[in-house]
Amino acid sequence: GEDVEQSLFLSVREGDSSVINCTYTDSSSTYLYWYKQEPGAGLQLLTYIFSNMDMKQDQRLTVLLNKKDKHLSLRIADTQTGDSAIYFCATTGHGSSNTGKLIFGQGTTLQVKP
Amino acid sequence: EPEVTQTPSHQVTQMGQEVILRCVPISNHLYFYWYRQILGQKVEFLVSFYNNEISEKSEIFDDQFSVERPDGSNFTLKIRSTKLEDSAMYFCASSFSYEQYFGPGTRLTVT
Numbered sequence: 168g169e170d171v172e173q174s175l176f177l178s179v180r181e182g183d184s185s186v187i188n189c190t191y192t193d194s195s196s197t198y199l200y201w202y203k204q205e206p207g208a209g210l211q212l213l214t215y216i217f218s219n220m221d222m223k224q225d226q227r228l229t230v231l232l233n234k235k236d237k238h239l240s241l242r243i244a245d246t247q248t249g250d251s252a253i254y255f256c257a258t259t260g261h262g263s264s265n266t267g268k269l270i271f272g273q274g275t276t277l278q279v280k281p
Numbered sequence: 282e283p284e285v286t287q288t289p290s291h292q293v294t295q296m297g298q299e300v301i302l303r304c305v306p307i308s309n310h311l312y313f314y315w316y317r318q319i320l321g322q323k324v325e326f327l328v329s330f331y332n333n334e335i336s337e338k339s340e341i342f343d344d345q346f347s348v349e350r351p352d353g354s355n356f357t358l359k360i361r362s363t364k365l366e367d368s369a370m371y372f373c374a375s376s377f378s379y380e381q382y383f384g385p386g387t388r389l390t391v392t
Contacts, residue, residue, distance in 0.1 A: 200381075210383040255324065266329045266336040267376060267381060269314075273322075
């Protein structure tokens, strides 16, 4: 079935770049998303990429998509302590680009050390 | 900035009771969703709703669950007879096209 996988934990120093990785199984995924969840809060949409793109940059965020390997990554430049959160990768499920169903990874906890 | 709101933030109920979780989506959005996250597990899709009807539902969304948009602004999830395993964080989301915006969630605790 459809699946999205992420590593569980990443620790970086403030000012370094962070790279959070995600793999997915459904090659028909149309949109791929990154969400951020801070403690006690909901899921904040950070950015997304359409499946016909390889890269998208939005200020400190860079999303890379390798469709051949079904691999998505989120790079955060100049990581700050305020970036500490859980980051979720999500894709539109098979045949669900019209209904919008999202399939989520388990989330990567990013710890930023001062 | 418009946002999705959910009430209550925390609901405690006894097994077998009915609960209604409420959401106010962003006002010009057309698509509405419920997801849940059991502690320590992935966020799971429950149901999507468009044009006053369910457009897709997951295997989790059985006859115990129902959704409604009663008045053009609220979007509700009803669980008729709660089970212990329904304890989770329930998220509402809405979208106009492909960007889904999530509410802060309702933590449901079934005792």
